[in-house]
Amino acid sequence: MRNIHQSNIDFESHYRNCVNGKGEPTKSQLLSCIDTLLSLYQQYNTLGNQRALYRLPLLLATDIAPATKKTLKMLYDERMARNGAPGRNVYDKLLEAAAMTCPFCGHGIPTTLDHYLSKGIEQYPELSIAPNNLVPACKDCNHAKGTHVPSNIEDQYWHPYFENADQYLWLGARLEYSLSQEVTVTYFVSGAITDADIKNRIEFQFNSLRLNRLYSKQAATEISGIEPLLRNTTFPSEGADGIRQYAIEQANARSSVHQNSWQAALYRCLASDTQFHRMDWIL
Numbered sequence: 001m002r003n004i005h006q007s008n009i010d011f012e013s014h015y016r017n018c019v020n021g022k023g024e025p026t027k028s029q030l031l032s033c034i035d036t037l038l039s040l041y042q043q044y045n046t047l048g049n050q051r052a053l054y055r056l057p058l059l060l061a062t063d064i065a066p067a068t069k070k071t072l073k074m075l076y077d078e079r080m081a082r083n084g085a086p087g088r089n090v091y092d093k094l095l096e097a098a099a100m101t102c103p104f105c106g107h108g109i110p111t112t113l114d115h116y117l118s119k120g121i122e123q124y125p126e127l128s129i130a131p132n133n134l135v136p137a138c139k140d141c142n143h144a145k146g147t148h149v150p151s152n153i154e155d156q157y158w159h160p161y162f163e164n165a166d167q168y169l170w171l172g173a174r175l176e177y178s179l180s181q182e183v184t185v186t187y188f189v190s191g192a193i194t195d196a197d198i199k200n201r202i203e204f205q206f207n208s209l210r211l212n213r214l215y216s217k218q219a220a221t222e223i224s225g226i227e228p229l230l231r232n233t234t235f236p237s238e239g240a241d242g243i244r245q246y247a248i249e250q251a252n253a254r255s256s257v258h259q260n261s262w263q264a265a266l267y268r269c270l271a272s273d274t275q276f277h278r279m280d281w282i283l
Contacts, residue, residue, distance in 0.1 A: 001158045001165035001205060002103040002258065009090055009131040011041050018079035018087040018129055026071060033064040033126075041130050044117075048132065048162040053117065054150035059126055073125035080129050081113070087129060098136035103160035104145070105209055106261060107218065108138025116159060118147040132161050144209050154200040157208075168193055170202050171260040173219070173269040175276055183281040185219035185266060187212045215262035222266060231279060240277035247271035 019030045047053045080087035102108040114137035119128035127133040150156035172190040193199040251267035
């Protein structure tokens with residue numbers, strides 16, 4: 001759940017560029033509703049800043065006539081996402097803004113743009129090419145979000161352009177040991193967050209995107225990678241204190257970049273687990 005700086009792309013210019021080249025009467029129909037779309041986009045940005053996009057009204061077909069919702073929805077595929085389309089430069093600029101990390105899960109590589117509010121015919125096709133409604137995402141998160149549109153504050157995904165969940169220390173991890181001392185890592189939303197709305201929203205996204213499953217797999221690989229270092233090189237001579245100090249240093253380093261990364265949470269957990277320090281575990 002990471003923040004991305006908003007682009008400076010002007011929606012009206014981008015919209016006109018995408019519409020130009022369409023044949024008549026479609027072009028004139030699409031241009032006739034531009035004031036309505038700009039008004040909706042202004043409301044979108046206002047509510048985005050208020051963390052209240054679940055309150056954005058749906059437009060009626062009569063609000064945009066003679067343009068149609070189907071035609072507005074198709075602008076994205078035909079005039080923006082397609083290679084060589086007039087709006088493709090905006091698509092690429094938005095995709096590159098994520099710096100190689102999906103802002104929804106904080107792990108995957110963005111390969112597509114997610115419509116924060118779905119462009120479905122019964123939802124918000126009027127925002128199908130609106131820059132602030134298009135968020136870089138990995139395919140897994142884009143698929144998991146699907147056509148979800150929030151109905152209240154608690155089922156509203158964090159919006160990377162308007163919010164930064166890293167202001168809260170929300171991600172925790174714990175080690176769990178089987179009877180045979182086999183270790184696994186479980187991730188959870190920290191109980192340290194006292195604001196119920198904030199915690200509920202984070203838990204909604206954490207569960208909807210199955211982040212525990214994603215992070216636990218990465219953590220298992222990470223522990224497997226450092227196990228030879230801990231067992232066979234420097235640390236046998238330094239003992240449990242050396243392993244604890246190593247975990248603290250790693251936790252501090254990872255937290256300085258993103259305090260809620262799966263790596264930062266993992267090493268915070270390792271730093272406080274005495275059984276792990278004793279190396280009394282197996283993978």
